[in-house]
Amino acid sequence: MNVIKSPQIYLDVALPAALPKVLTYRVGAGQEVPAVGVRVVVPLGNRRLTGVVWAVHDEVPQGYVPKEIEAVVDDRPVVTVAQTQCWTWMSEYYLCSLGDVVSAALPAGLKLASKTRIMVNPDVEMSRENEEGLSDAALNLLDALRLREGMDLKEIADVIGVAHPQRIVRFLVDRGLAISEEELKEKYKAKKKTFIRIDSEVMEEVGVIGAELDRVENKAPAQARALLAYLEMASNGEAVLKTELQKKAGVTSSVVMKWVEKNVFVLEERAVDRVGAYEGKVEELPVLSQPQTKAYTSIRKSLVDRKPVLLHGVTGSGKTELYVHLINEALDAGEQALFLVPEIALTTQLIVRLQKFFGNKVKVYHSRFNSSERTETWLKVLDNKKGSLVVGARSAIFLPFKKLGIIIVDEEHEASYKQQDPAPRYNARDVALWMAHRWKVPCVLGSATPSVETVWSTEEGRMTKVDLTQRYSGVMMPEIIVADLKKEQKQRSMRGGFSKLLRDNMLEAFENGKQVILFQNRRGYSPSWQCDLCGDAVMCERCEIPLTFHKKLHGLHCHHCGYHVAPPPKKCGACGSTSIKPKGLGTERIEEELADLFPSVKVARMDLDTTRSRHAHAKLLEAFSNHEYDVLVGTQMVSKGLDFANVGLVGVMSADKMLTFPDFRSFERAYQMLTQVSGRAGRASERGTVVIQTYSPDHWVIQRVIIGDHGKLVEHELIERKNFGYPPYVRLIRISLRHIDEKRVKAGAEVLATRLRQRFGDRVAGPDTPSMSRVNDLFRLDILLKFERELKMSSYREVLTVDIEEFTLDIRFKRLRVKVDVDPV
Numbered sequence: 001m002n003v004i005k006s007p008q009i010y011l012d013v014a015l016p017a018a019l020p021k022v023l024t025y026r027v028g029a030g031q032e033v034p035a036v037g038v039r040v041v042v043p044l045g046n047r048r049l050t051g052v053v054w055a056v057h058d059e060v061p062q063g064y065v066p067k068e069i070e071a072v073v074d075d076r077p078v079v080t081v082a083q084t085q086c087w088t089w090m091s092e093y094y095l096c097s098l099g100d101v102v103s104a105a106l107p108a109g110l111k112l113a114s115k116t117r118i119m120v121n122p123d124v125e126m127s128r129e130n131e132e133g134l135s136d137a138a139l140n141l142l143d144a145l146r147l148r149e150g151m152d153l154k155e156i157a158d159v160i161g162v163a164h165p166q167r168i169v170r171f172l173v174d175r176g177l178a179i180s181e182e183e184l185k186e187k188y189k190a191k192k193k194t195f196i197r198i199d200s201e202v203m204e205e206v207g208v209i210g211a212e213l214d215r216v217e218n219k220a221p222a223q224a225r226a227l228l229a230y231l232e233m234a235s236n237g238e239a240v241l242k243t244e245l246q247k248k249a250g251v252t253s254s255v256v257m258k259w260v261e262k263n264v265f266v267l268e269e270r271a272v273d274r275v276g277a278y279e280g281k282v283e284e285l286p287v288l289s290q291p292q293t294k295a296y297t298s299i300r301k302s303l304v305d306r307k308p309v310l311l312h313g314v315t316g317s318g319k320t321e322l323y324v325h326l327i328n329e330a331l332d333a334g335e336q337a338l339f340l341v342p343e344i345a346l347t348t349q350l351i352v353r354l355q356k357f358f359g360n361k362v363k364v365y366h367s368r369f370n371s372s373e374r375t376e377t378w379l380k381v382l383d384n385k386k387g388s389l390v391v392g393a394r395s396a397i398f399l400p401f402k403k404l405g406i407i408i409v410d411e412e413h414e415a416s417y418k419q420q421d422p423a424p425r426y427n428a429r430d431v432a433l434w435m436a437h438r439w440k441v442p443c444v445l446g447s448a449t450p451s452v453e454t455v456w457s458t459e460e461g462r463m464t465k466v467d468l469t470q471r472y473s474g475v476m477m478p479e480i481i482v483a484d485l486k487k488e489q490k491q492r493s494m495r496g497g498f499s500k501l502l503r504d505n506m507l508e509a510f511e512n513g514k515q516v517i518l519f520q521n522r523r524g525y526s527p528s529w530q531c532d533l534c535g536d537a538v539m540c541e542r543c544e545i546p547l548t549f550h551k552k553l554h555g556l557h558c559h560h561c562g563y564h565v566a567p568p569p570k571k572c573g574a575c576g577s578t579s580i581k582p583k584g585l586g587t588e589r590i591e592e593e594l595a596d597l598f599p600s601v602k603v604a605r606m607d608l609d610t611t612r613s614r615h616a617h618a619k620l621l622e623a624f625s626n627h628e629y630d631v632l633v634g635t636q637m638v639s640k641g642l643d644f645a646n647v648g649l650v651g652v653m654s655a656d657k658m659l660t661f662p663d664f665r666s667f668e669r670a671y672q673m674l675t676q677v678s679g680r681a682g683r684a685s686e687r688g689t690v691v692i693q694t695y696s697p698d699h700w701v702i703q704r705v706i707i708g709d710h711g712k713l714v715e716h717e718l719i720e721r722k723n724f725g726y727p728p729y730v731r732l733i734r735i736s737l738r739h740i741d742e743k744r745v746k747a748g749a750e751v752l753a754t755r756l757r758q759r760f761g762d763r764v765a766g767p768d769t770p771s772m773s774r775v776n777d778l779f780r781l782d783i784l785l786k787f788e789r790e791l792k793m794s795s796y797r798e799v800l801t802v803d804i805e806e807f808t809l810d811i812r813f814k815r816l817r818v819k820v821d822v823d824p825v
């Protein structure tokens, strides 16, 4: 019986579920009060969920009686206070539930759902030593786990007679004694590969390798090749992949094994999915050139004033080298660095480059990593022993940094920084800028083709613009020439999709021993299967688009819903004509035409179809960079961030589609795409060439690309956007409604648009049909809201949210899917 009544403590808890806000719970009498960021188990309806404490307070909640929390999971916060602020802001800004943000942010390993199965970690010896200091309950649990295949939390609770075993479970997991079944599976899925290194004694003893080489040179040339290839590949004495060594040396496994028998080579098994511990030497930082030094000084000056920087550096100017210096400064100060890159740029090439300077301080974080690796990185970042560098795709902005010294967003214009589905539909670049502003963290956005919005920010004085206008190598930017397809067709000089101009340039490149990249943003053989007579194309049954013909699969495929028809129809469904065939140019067709045009040339294709397996992408790039291929044909995958020294020519198979795409950003995107892909040519020694094929050679965007006049592009775009009310002058919010019944979508969209017009007047546009009116049997209509940039979001967020919520509750429209996208890209 309490004499003095202590005040009741309440916890606001964020749950990884689609709940609009935090829920309030009570701390039970005598229970310890967890801190903000600690995970707790709470009841929700008849479920139990693990959530994160968002606030601790003593305000009595109005209108309902809060339930008691069931258990505390952590003995220290796993989410920082700063993160709770950022995620709350994200849910407000991107008009989504806090639960959506928490769900996206936490790696699965930290969500600890009640159906997670826990088992004994088979890798750990059960010994007295390991069990030292375990509580009776923990020992009981271990015993119980040993007897079974695995148990979920509920079973565990029953077996050991503890109502809320999460904490004990987590304790065992942290000590490595127990593991979740999911993580165990993932752990063993990690493929092992064989690496070769030279025995360290052999390496250190002067002259041994030379003597060995002399010995085998004449009688076993293959062995000599293998040893030489190794020395060439492993410049720092690090291990190399055995298969790659064999390929490079042109020898079989048995030749390599001869060296192993002689104790010159040592074999090593390594899991390849993890970013292996770096064992090479850590190099000195690159010495900056004079223009780079100048840029670096300007960047530093701005960052000292805590003003973010846009680094506008042409392709090959060495932006990465500047980042490396900035990162180094942060690490030296014991701070953490966050380096964001688009998913596609997250290649081994980049990681190895960073490891050369920062060794094992480099951590990689992105969604393709499995959950145990991500959980591991999360906890390491949280502990921040020494400074560390996290390289990651957009989800890395969710990590629990405690002492962030710099954020770098490379290729800031990339649309892939924006998450499309599910909510939160955030833009990692903009979240980074928010973090920079809020916590005064130095922040650099870099690009060769910055977005119109970001350039505008620099003009408005919110950011500093720093330019790098030359390539590091001193090589001139590539020469861009245009192939006029209309003219060539008239002159009958086209061969399939190839103009004479492009063919001639390819020939010249091959003769000079150069490699060629061909870009076409359509995969498959041809984008449609069409009737010659009436022009009718075979459409997807579920989507409003023509089906793509894939020759190898001998079928028509929809790239949006997976629908397919095989084999393709031999007769036109509309007019009955049998003159029906593939129309248009996809990467598969280009590959085929190349085989006809240049039979002796080796061609690799890189698109979604050829890179489905986990390492295919990296392998292709590696092979191309070793000049195992002469031509690389690909979709936008080949346009980004690749640094190949030997590419002399880039061909853009068709620039027309991107110039006519109905979107206010299409000119900007076309400029970026053409410039980026051009940037792959002639990077190292000689000036490269780019051939752009098009039916509109005089288009102003193409003319801007040719002279590399990004400034004029932005100027033009800003005028247009001001006139027509587009970003950066307004904030766009797109509301999409989808349903299988077209009439219902129409009716719903009208009702919602009318309601919103009553509120916001002519800031509301639509409903309009998007370029694809139906996908996967769902009809779609969009309503577009345009709010003046100056208008604070808080002045309309509330009303807007209520209107949308009421609409979704309207019984007539209940089944409609409503998607809200702030700052759509």
Ligand code: ADP
Binding pocket: 286, 287, 288, 289, 292, 313, 314, 315, 316, 317, 318, 319, 320, 321, 472, 473, 643
């Ligand atoms: P960007 O990212 O601007 O396109 P990169 O950083 O890829 O350019 O640099 C282009 C090439 O020039 C790379 O091969 C890089 O190693 C080299 N490079 C750039 N700056 C330096 C430097 N200061 N020292 C040595 N090499 C450099």
Ligand code: ZN
Binding pocket: 531, 532, 533, 534, 535, 536, 572, 573, 574, 575, 576, 577
């Ligand atoms: Zn027809």
Ligand code: ZN
Binding pocket: 540, 541, 542, 543, 558, 559, 560, 561, 562, 563, 776
């Ligand atoms: Zn479809």
